[in-house]
Amino acid sequence: MDPQLAETSTWAQFWDAYELFRDPMLCALIAGCALGFLSVYVVLRRMVFVSAAVTQSAGLGVALAFFAQIHVGVPIEPTLGAVGMALVATMLLMTDPSRLRLTHESMLGLAYALTGGAAILVGDRISQEAHDIQGILFGTAVLVERPQLIAVTVVGTTTLFLHLWWFRGLTFASFDRTGAMVQGLPVRMLDAVVMISIGLMVGVSARALGALPVFAFSTLSAIAALMLDLRLPWTFLLATLAGAISGLGGYLFAYFYNFPVGGSQTVLASALVVLAMIVRALRQLFTHGTSS
Secondary structure, three states: OOHHHHOOOOHHHHHHOHHHHHHHHHHHHHHHHHHHHHHHHHHHOOOHHHHHHHHHHHHHHHHHHHHHHHHHOOOOOHHHHHHHHHHHHHHHHHOOHHHHOOOHHHHHHHHHHHHHHHHHHHHHOOHHHHHHHHHHHHOOOOOOOHHHHHHHHHHHHHHHHHHHHOHHHHHHHHHOHHHHHHOOOOHHHHHHHHHHHHHHHHHHHHHHHOHHHHHHHOOHHHHHHHOOOOOHHHHHHHHHHHHHHHHHHHHHHHHHHOOOHHHHHHHHHHHHHHHHHHHHHHHHHHHHHHHO
């Protein structure tokens, strides 16, 4: 047997080095919770590829921040670059492309391909920071710097607080726009709150954890929850828990079995969807058996 396959870490080793892992685990937990909550809007409003395009844009923002610092002499914090580009992409995707005779899907494809390709080109000119670009695009999350943890914590807790406070209005405007307009709700403003929340949270999380796990948290969490056909508040709660389990559980799995963190978090998020599918199938089988 390959020795690498047999080598696993122990809980004693984990607790001895806990100080090293605390910040990355907290960051993954908070990002998983907030993105898991927002994922219900992403999936139910059919914006799955919006999340992909915004995460790619965050990667380009980090690359541009490094480029500006190295070649132009303008110091820009990479987290600000990620958030800035994520918000720009979010705002552009909120516009109506029909005036240009383009569909919304065409704009998503253009944004995804353009920002992903541009990140690779810019990264080619800043080879000394290439590992950071690779981390953003494919996810590492092995070590999270304290400013990144603070950014994810502030944006994540603020987002969750605001969305819980305005829960009825935001969900009403998101899933029954006509009814919300009839009731006199400011639908455009509530739409903007949802989209800006997604852009901000994806931006700070992609800088800290990488685009791949951020995309998984912001889509697969809701897919797993929606498989169970629960009422909307319970769906939000379950999606939040699924995001937290994927973030924290994926980190622990990567540590104990020596796998890449981003890939472990993404696979665990996918495994939760499969588990939800099994639970749904068993429930349908039991319901059909009792009714017949």
